[in-house]
Amino acid sequence: MEYSDQALILAVKRFREIDAWVRLLSPTRGVYTAFAFGGLKSRRRFLGCLDPLNHVQFKVRRSGYRGYHCLAEGKLLDAPRQLRSHPQRLGMAVNCLKFFEAAPVAPGSFAQAYGLMRAMLSTLDAADEPSPLFPLLFRARMTFLHGMLPACGQCAVCGQPLGHDGAVCHVEEGRVACPDCRAAASGGVHARLGGEALALLASAVEQGPEQWAACRPHPAAGREFSRAVDLLVRYHMGLAWEQGGFVRA
Ligand SMILES: [Zn+2]
Incomplete structure (x- = not known):
């Protein structure tokens, strides 16, 4: 099963060399975790996407086996412009x-x-x-x-x-x-x-x-x-x- 989801990235954690899991907040699914296999290497599939606080349109695949979510690709919708460089506001x-x-x-x-x-x-x-x-x-x-x-x-x-x-x-x-x-x-x-x-x-x-x-x-x-x-x-x-x-x- 594959679907498209707009989501806010709450957290990104690297595991193994190039893979990451990403915690997302979606308006329809709430908070869930998805894997981005190769996500930290692939510039094309996740261009500028995989950082906390980004707002991203993801294509997500739901694996039948164990039912986990895999991010297939992402398109950055918007990201904070100043927030990350202002410690107090951040x-x-x-x-x-x-x-x-x-x-x-x-x-x-x-x-x-x-x-x-x-x-x-x-x-x-x-x-x-x-x-x-x-x-x-x-x-x-x-x-x-x-x-x-x-x-x-x-x-x-x-x-x-x-x-x-x-x-x-x-x-x-x-x-x-x-x-x-x-x-x-x-x-x-x-x-x-x-x-x-x-x-x-x-x-x-x-x-x-x-x-x-x-x-x-x-x-x-x-x-x-x-x-x-x-x-x-x-x-x-x-x-x-x-x-x-x-x-x-
Ligand atoms: Zn009273």
Whole structure:
């Protein structure tokens, strides 16, 4: 069986002398691994294709025996122009990529995840000074895609709209309540969210990478938002960032 697939390259690992395996994200198949036999030698079949973060049109053969995927040839669709030579922006992209890989999305979200990853890369490729909160906003959006981010438009207890007065995020319960309802809440870990931090949570869900790169909140709001996202990710996704990677928390 042979098919054509547009995919984003997440990783390339060499094995033996000239062969490689390639981890791909496709809008229809999600994340999968394919072999590129002779891929590191063949200039013609994979011209400029086999590098992480490239967007490539592949011809793929599915072997009947054991059912593994083999890349027959590739055509480069686009690649980052500046990202690889800007360590700080590349670091943000790698952080987003690692989080994405640590929390595999369900088949119903493949196309959305693919669109988000492509937008994340093209934004970081073009933005001169993306907001330091960019990876956190991406993480919050992925948490939302997994259905693990509490709604922040209205109080989860009394239904009042949340806004300037801020709110409190009840981490274990995964919900956000207004200050009045806070007293009635049970114990557990709480994260305070001022009006601006709430707006950041809303931006993670409703806006996209371009707006995230441009956001310049007050540092205190950035800290509130970061703390809430870290706690929610740790508790509900079971992931924490440690020593350059996401580990099971
Ligand atoms: Zn309330």
